[in-house]
Amino acid sequence: xxxxxxxxxxxxxxxxxxxxxxxxxxxxxxxxxxxxxxxxxxxxxxxxxxxxxxxxxxxxxxxxxxxxxxxxxxxxxxxxxxxxxxxxxxxxxxxxxxxxxxxxxxxxxxxxxxxxxxxxxxxxxxxxxxxxxxxxxxxxxxxxxxxxxxxxxxxx
Amino acid sequence: xxxxxxxxxxxxxxxxxxxxxxxxxxxxxxxxxxxxxxxxxxxxxxxxxxxxxxxxxxxxxxxxxxxxxxxxxxxxxxxxxxxxxxxxxxxxxxxxxxxxxxxxxxxxxxxxxxxxxxxxxxxxxx
Numbered sequence: 001x002x003x004x005x006x007x008x009x010x011x012x013x014x015x016x017x018x019x020x021x022x023x024x025x026x027x028x029x030x031x032x033x034x035x036x037x038x039x040x041x042x043x044x045x046x047x048x049x050x051x052x053x054x055x056x057x058x059x060x061x062x063x064x065x066x067x068x069x070x071x072x073x074x075x076x077x078x079x080x081x082x083x084x085x086x087x088x089x090x091x092x093x094x095x096x097x098x099x100x101x102x103x104x105x106x107x108x109x110x111x112x113x114x115x116x117x118x119x120x121x122x123x124x125x126x127x128x129x130x131x132x133x134x135x136x137x138x139x140x141x142x143x144x145x146x147x148x149x150x151x152x153x154x155x156x
Numbered sequence: 157x158x159x160x161x162x163x164x165x166x167x168x169x170x171x172x173x174x175x176x177x178x179x180x181x182x183x184x185x186x187x188x189x190x191x192x193x194x195x196x197x198x199x200x201x202x203x204x205x206x207x208x209x210x211x212x213x214x215x216x217x218x219x220x221x222x223x224x225x226x227x228x229x230x231x232x233x234x235x236x237x238x239x240x241x242x243x244x245x246x247x248x249x250x251x252x253x254x255x256x257x258x259x260x261x262x263x264x265x266x267x268x269x270x271x272x273x274x275x276x277x278x279x280x281x282x
Contacts, residue, residue, distance in 0.1 A: 081243070081258075082258045082263065084239055084257070084258055084263055084266075085236050085239035085240055085243070088232055088235065088236050088239075088266070089236060091203055091204060091270060092203060092204040092207050092226070092228065092229050092232055093204060093207055097194055097202045097203060097204075097274070099204075100203065100267075100270060100271065100274075103263065103266065103267050103270065104267060106258075106263055107260060107263035107264050107266075107267050108260070109258070110258060110259055110260045110263075111260045142190060142193050143190045146190035146191075147190070
């Protein structure tokens with residue numbers, strides 16, 4: 001024989017037998033517990049009570065009060081790639097010193113990540129990638145322009 | 157996503173091969189290869205100046221000449237290769253090699269080296 005308990009969030013009520021519980025005017029969302037349940041459970045979720053709420057509109061659960069998000073333990077995204085290789089290549093091969101800026105940003109990714117500022121780490125990694133790309137694109141444009149102008153002046 | 161990565165990798169590899177062939181056949185020291193815009197604008201060498209000639213020399217296994225043209229480039233190539241290897245082995249901060257190469261200390265040292273090289277080569281003209 002199962003013993004049921006209910007709670008209003010502050011006080012627990014019970015124990016009740018199933019018949020006693022069903023006789024009460026339960027709400028669909030009244031929290032119920034018995035020894036086989038891990039946690040307080042809304043009444044409508046329990047098989048033996050579900051028929052009481054047939055056809056009823058189940059109100060949505062309350063929005064949980066916002067808590068400061070604690071990133072340190074639960075949520076740890078992978079460390080973003082520092083894009084260092086890309087930064088070095090753009091610094092040395094692309095004819096513009098902008099790649100140095102990319103290295104500057106790449107250098108900070110790890111320590112910021114270790115401090116738990118994951119979004120900031122991602123932002124720095126993206127910045128490193130962005131500067132390396134800018135450097136490479138400018139270098140490429142320059143090379144193409146250079147070759148074009150050289151061949152044109154040769155023709156003239 | 158992995159497919160996209162594969163294509164990007166293949167594209168970069170193809171471009172590297174083409175570039176290697178060009179730099180093997182033509183000597184930037186004699187051919188009208190693009191000059192460094194930073195050098196032309198400011199009169200100062202940038203950290204990458206000489207890298208085209210250095211690559212040509214490296215492709216011909218002339219390490220001494222490559223070192224003269226751009227010592228920083230010769231020093232950096234093993235680092236870049238290791239970075240690439242570590243990226244393939246285990247990115248996302250799991251691989252030990254990746255962690256060491258991308259550690260803050262390493263990158264700041266490299267940063268200081270490049271900036272130091274930039275200044276030094278303009279002071280003593282190497």
